[in-house]
Amino acid sequence: MVNLTIDDKQVTAPKTATIYEAAKMNGVNIPILCHDKKLKPFGACRMCLVEVEQMKGRQIPACTTPVTEGMIIRTATPDIVKARKMVLELLLLNHPLDCPVCDKAGDCDLQNLTYEYKVDSNRFSDEKFHHEIDYNNPLIERDMNRCVLCGKCARICDEIVSYGALTFIDRGIETKIGCEFDEALNCEFCGSCISVCPVGSLLARPFKFKARFWSLTKEKSVCGYCGTGCGLTLGVKDNKILTTIYDENQGFHKGQLCVRGRFGYQFINSTKRLMKPLIKKNGVLTESTWDEALGLVAGRLKDAGSVAALATPRLTNEEFVLFKKLLDENVGTKNYDHAAGYAHSALTEGFVRSFGTSASSASILDIQKSDLLLVIKTDTYETHPVVGFEINMAVKNKGVKLNILSDKRGKLSKLPDAVTLVHRPGSEVALLNSIAKTILDEKLSNDAVASVPGFAELVSALSAFSAEAVADQCGLTAAAIKKLASDYASAEKTLIIFPTGQAYTGHNADLASAVANLAILTGKYGKEGCGVLCLSEKNNSQGAVDMGFYAQNGGLNGMQVLDACTNGTVKTLFIAGENPLTTYPNRSKVKAALDSVEFLVVSELFLSETAAMADVVLPVCSFAEKEGTFTSADRRVQYFKPAIRKNVQIKTDYEVFSDLIARLGGNAPASGSAVFKEISEGVPGYQGMSHVALKKDSAFASVVITPAFVIPQATSAIPVEQGKLALVIGSALYHNGTLSQYGEGPMHVCPEGYIEMSHSDASANKIANNDLVTVSSATGSLQLKAKISTRIPAGVVFAPYHFSDSPVNTIWSGSPVTFVTLAKR
Amino acid sequence: MNPITPIINGMAITLKHLFMKPVTLQYPTERPKVAARFRGLHALNVSHNKAKCVACYLCPTVCPAKCITVEAGEDANHDKFAATYEIDMLRCIFCGYCVEACPVDAIRMTGEFELANYRREDFVYSKDRLLEKK
Numbered sequence: 041m042v043n044l045t046i047d048d049k050q051v052t053a054p055k056t057a058t059i060y061e062a063a064k065m066n067g068v069n070i071p072i073l074c075h076d077k078k079l080k081p082f083g084a085c086r087m088c089l090v091e092v093e094q095m096k097g098r099q100i101p102a103c104t105t106p107v108t109e110g111m112i113i114r115t116a117t118p119d120i121v122k123a124r125k126m127v128l129e130l131l132l133l134n135h136p137l138d139c140p141v142c143d144k145a146g147d148c149d150l151q152n153l154t155y156e157y158k159v160d161s162n163r164f165s166d167e168k169f170h171h172e173i174d175y176n177n178p179l180i181e182r183d184m185n186r187c188v189l190c191g192k193c194a195r196i197c198d199e200i201v202s203y204g205a206l207t208f209i210d211r212g213i214e215t216k217i218g219c220e221f222d223e224a225l226n227c228e229f230c231g232s233c234i235s236v237c238p239v240g241s242l243l244a245r246p247f248k249f250k251a252r253f254w255s256l257t258k259e260k261s262v263c264g265y266c267g268t269g270c271g272l273t274l275g276v277k278d279n280k281i282l283t284t285i286y287d288e289n290q291g292f293h294k295g296q297l298c299v300r301g302r303f304g305y306q307f308i309n310s311t312k313r314l315m316k317p318l319i320k321k322n323g324v325l326t327e328s329t330w331d332e333a334l335g336l337v338a339g340r341l342k343d344a345g346s347v348a349a350l351a352t353p354r355l356t357n358e359e360f361v362l363f364k365k366l367l368d369e370n371v372g373t374k375n376y377d378h379a380a381g382y383a384h385s386a387l388t389e390g391f392v393r394s395f396g397t398s399a400s401s402a403s404i405l406d407i408q409k410s411d412l413l414l415v416i417k418t419d420t421y422e423t424h425p426v427v428g429f430e431i432n433m434a435v436k437n438k439g440v441k442l443n444i445l446s447d448k449r450g451k452l453s454k455l456p457d458a459v460t461l462v463h464r465p466g467s468e469v470a471l472l473n474s475i476a477k478t479i480l481d482e483k484l485s486n487d488a489v490a491s492v493p494g495f496a497e498l499v500s501a502l503s504a505f506s507a508e509a510v511a512d513q514c515g516l517t518a519a520a521i522k523k524l525a526s527d528y529a530s531a532e533k534t535l536i537i538f539p540t541g542q543a544y545t546g547h548n549a550d551l552a553s554a555v556a557n558l559a560i561l562t563g564k565y566g567k568e569g570c571g572v573l574c575l576s577e578k579n580n581s582q583g584a585v586d587m588g589f590y591a592q593n594g595g596l597n598g599m600q601v602l603d604a605c606t607n608g609t610v611k612t613l614f615i616a617g618e619n620p621l622t623t624y625p626n627r628s629k630v631k632a633a634l635d636s637v638e639f640l641v642v643s644e645l646f647l648s649e650t651a652a653m654a655d656v657v658l659p660v661c662s663f664a665e666k667e668g669t670f671t672s673a674d675r676r677v678q679y680f681k682p683a684i685r686k687n688v689q690i691k692t693d694y695e696v697f698s699d700l701i702a703r704l705g706g707n708a709p710a711s712g713s714a715v716f717k718e719i720s721e722g723v724p725g726y727q728g729m730s731h732v733a734l735k736k737d738s739a740f741a742s743v744v745i746t747p748a749f750v751i752p753q754a755t756s757a758i759p760v761e762q763g764k765l766a767l768v769i770g771s772a773l774y775h776n777g778t779l780s781q782y783g784e785g786p787m788h789v790c791p792e793g794y795i796e797m798s799h800s801d802a803s804a805n806k807i808a809n810n811d812l813v814t815v816s817s818a819t820g821s822l823q824l825k826a827k828i829s830t831r832i833p834a835g836v837v838f839a840p841y842h843f844s845d846s847p848v849n850t851i852w853s854g855s856p857v858t859f860v861t862l863a864k865r
Numbered sequence: 866m867n868p869i870t871p872i873i874n875g876m877a878i879t880l881k882h883l884f885m886k887p888v889t890l891q892y893p894t895e896r897p898k899v900a901a902r903f904r905g906l907h908a909l910n911v912s913h914n915k916a917k918c919v920a921c922y923l924c925p926t927v928c929p930a931k932c933i934t935v936e937a938g939e940d941a942n943h944d945k946f947a948a949t950y951e952i953d954m955l956r957c958i959f960c961g962y963c964v965e966a967c968p969v970d971a972i973r974m975t976g977e978f979e980l981a982n983y984r985r986e987d988f989v990y991s992k993d994r995l996l997e998k999k
């Protein structure tokens with residue numbers, strides 16, 4: 041700590057603080073324009089000028105100058121005010137001043153400062169800029185005439201997003217912000233640049249001209265897409281969600297969002313939303329009343345022996361508990377599951393066996409505190425982009441080493457000094473086993489491991505997995521595997537990260553145990569910056585697991601439920617929000633199951649492909665219209681309240697379940713907070729939580745680890761089928777599940793399915809970018825647009841799974857690798 | 866005072882007024898002279914054959930009666946214009962703040978005061994009805 045004087049006030053500040061930070065900590069406000077606390081100091085605008093006595097009264101920028109002992113600082117002398125006025129006059133010199141038509145007005149730093157410093161005339165005169173305005177992309181409008189060259193957009197895109205789309209181009213008075221060679225913007229559209237731009241140069245086009253900033257009610261919520269659990273601030277007017285608003289103090293991510301969170305909100309007010317219950321009459325879904333629909337459903341649920349249920353991991357914790365209660369107690373069935381059963385097996389089987397708990401032993405906050413990150417699949421960036429930002433910052437700012445095991449390269453591979461081992465698809469577990477074997481062989485393991493149960497068995501089971509034995513199968517060299525093993529073992533703090541989800545069938549219990557073995561062998565868990573972080577796919581996937589909403593005690597799991605529908609043992613299927621027809625493996629099998637089940641109930645926001653097959657469709661609410669809690673992938677429990685009033689014609693899933701409980705003669709808990717009280721009493725780690733406390737701040741559910749070694753079953757080398765390519769499916773950056781299809785923003789930039797392939801495979805099949813390609817597998821064939829990229833190794837093709845119009849499950853039957861042939865149409 | 870005097874005084878005043886110009890207007894055959902600063906029905910100023918209004922939302926923001934509805938649109942040149950501009954005359958208090966707030970001099974108040982109508986809906990003046998008639 042150093043002592044200093046700011047405006048005649050004796051204060052202290054940490055040694056590393058800048059004058060600006062020290063002043064802010066002590067309640068003195070220094071105006072800034074180009075500074076952002078998330079970014080490195082830059083010092084471009086000179087708004088923050090202050091006087092330091094020791095520097096003979098010279099005016100220096102507060103945002104870049106570190107404090108020193110005994111500094112005497114004045115922040116608002118007449119001279120400084122004059123200098124700041126001059127800065128503003130010079131900025132306004134070429135500024136168009138079109139506040140009346142500028143969407144930034146009301147939230148504009150330049151406008152606010154101009155007002156505050158009463159700059160109402162200009163001593164200088166010059167021509168205004170005549171830069172061409174970029175309307176070329178549907179999400180971000182770039183009007184460089186308004187730019188004050190603060191560089192924040194270029195810096196955030198580089199320092200946090202690590203994309204580097206924007207930069208200063210041209211020189212002198214011509215300088216402007218643009219893309220390389222002044223081309224159109226074509227980036228990942230996270231909108232981070234919009235969020236930090238202090239003026240109206242970068243604007244969100246979906247919100248353009250929709251409303252003024254001051255007329256919006258700012259409602260705090262939690263993102264309803266992936267398991268990262270970002271906080272969201274929604275801009276609401278007339279009960280409509282018009283935009284998302286940046287709040288630099290929100291959440292661990294400091295207001296950073298990905299394209300889905302920032303631009304994917306339109307589904308909430310979509311005109312395609314279901315507004316009335318539908319009942320199938322004479323083969324046609326016909327509008328009906330809640331009473332009739334729920335009466336019908338309740339009648340069917342009475343036949344306990346033949347009921348099963350599937351739920352989307354997007355329900356709230358309270359809804360999961362209530363749904364479970366309905367099924368367990370009032371219906372009397374154990375056949376319920378979420379995420380097809382396999383997408384949560386890494387947690388519910390893998391971690392349960394290896395760590396004695398169905399939760400990750402690390403949090404997202406550990407990423408920046410680690411020394412070495414081992415990421416399984418570059419897809420981690422696509423599935424959880426804001427976790428990707430954390431990795432970017434860890435690597436770029438904190439010097440954290442990054443090692444990646446993946447079947448393709450990806451954005452993470454481009455980070456400085458990132459080491460990507462591109463292995464053959466499907467060989468992850470064998471590869472991880474050989475790393476464990478190397479750690480054992482080279483005596484890099486922790487001394488205490490011998491006492492962990494299962495050690496001896498593991499040692500003998502791993503004997504077949506020496507780096508040399510596995511290298512070929514993985515398509516890697518033994519040396520690379522050994523290097524990774526010793527890097528992992530020798531770093532002090534290491535964290536393993538892997539995503540799970542409907543598309544990642546290979547990321548199962550075995551993979552979870554294989555990575556857990558590494559952490560246990562080296563003792564790298566249960567400490568800061570160490571552990572294994574399983575990134576579950578949807579916003580409440582971890583919550584669904586914690587609430588126990590999955591097949592247990594002999595209940596049928598997700599895939600078994602579908603089989604049981606086909607063979608007639610399940611006659612009534614209640615699907616709450618899932619869309620198995622597109623997201624579960626093997627479409628024809630799913631379709632047959634949904635066709636054969638006698639009575640299908642679907643509660644949904646939209647008439648999805650699955651809902652269209654139902655006998656009863658119940659229109660329910662999105663996250664923005666209900667209250668509850670979500671548990672993020674790293675077990676952060678967050679409360680959210682409705683951002684808008686729901687339409688009176690629809691119900692929340694909570695209301696649907698409690699109504700059904702009442703109709704079946706049971707007693708539903710009085711309220712969501714009462715249900716949460718049960719959760720806090722019964723769910724391990726949730727002790728002491730309550731809605732009241734969570735309203736103030738989110739809380740982590742604690743995790744207790746009891747390690748054990750488990751032998752992960754590695755698939756033997758997958759034989760390459762001659763002349764065929766290995767198809768791996770996964771997530772696209774712009775989407776999450778099938779919900780983002782209704783989110784408008786994501787669909788503007790990624791509207792359809794595609795098949796990504798290497799240059800060599802493309803030229804071998806005479807395929808060019810955007811060609812329509814017929815992809816055929818043993819399961820079926822599908823037409824997809826070709827996308828040629830350098831990140832895919834030869835022999836491998838990749839397709840995202842989100843699209844109802846080009847469902848990859850027509851060619852994918854659930855195996856981690858599917859062999860396909862390509863034919864140009 | 867003689868009780869008859871006030872009556873005589875009163876009659877005198879009455880008599881005087883008989884010979885003065887009457888205040889009452891024989892409306893509607895006779896029309897009042899409206900002062901230039903009178904605050905009557907609004908008009909949206911037109912320039913280059915379109916409304917000057919750029920839909921900046923300042924008038925709905927300032928309006929104390931909250932009776933102005935503006936919805937902005939984006940035209941073919943990506944410029945902002947008022948796709949909807951409505952004033953609910955039943956709620957307007959004719960304060961003129963909207964005129965004062967407008968940064969582009971797009972709205973003014975006219976001498977038009979005959980706003981009576983038969984149906985409530987008819988008091989909501991749409992953009993078409995508000996555009997100045999030249």
Ligand code: SF4
Nearest residue numbers: 138139142145148240
């Ligand atoms: S950027 Fe700010 S000052 Fe410039 S026109 Fe827009 S609102 Fe006005």
Ligand code: SF4
Nearest residue numbers: 197227229230231233
């Ligand atoms: S949207 Fe994101 S990726 Fe694109 S330029 Fe802005 S910060 Fe960079």
Ligand code: SF4
Nearest residue numbers: 187188190191193237
């Ligand atoms: S576009 Fe905005 S954020 Fe980027 S330099 Fe200009 S003013 Fe700053």
Ligand code: SF4
Nearest residue numbers: 263265266270298301
């Ligand atoms: S989709 Fe995930 S990463 Fe993106 S904003 Fe939402 S929670 Fe954050």
Ligand code: SF4
Nearest residue numbers: 928957958960961963
């Ligand atoms: S005159 Fe006053 S009350 Fe009437 S529309 Fe204008 S601001 Fe509103």
Ligand code: FES
Nearest residue numbers: 074083085086103
């Ligand atoms: S805020 Fe300090 S120089 Fe811009």
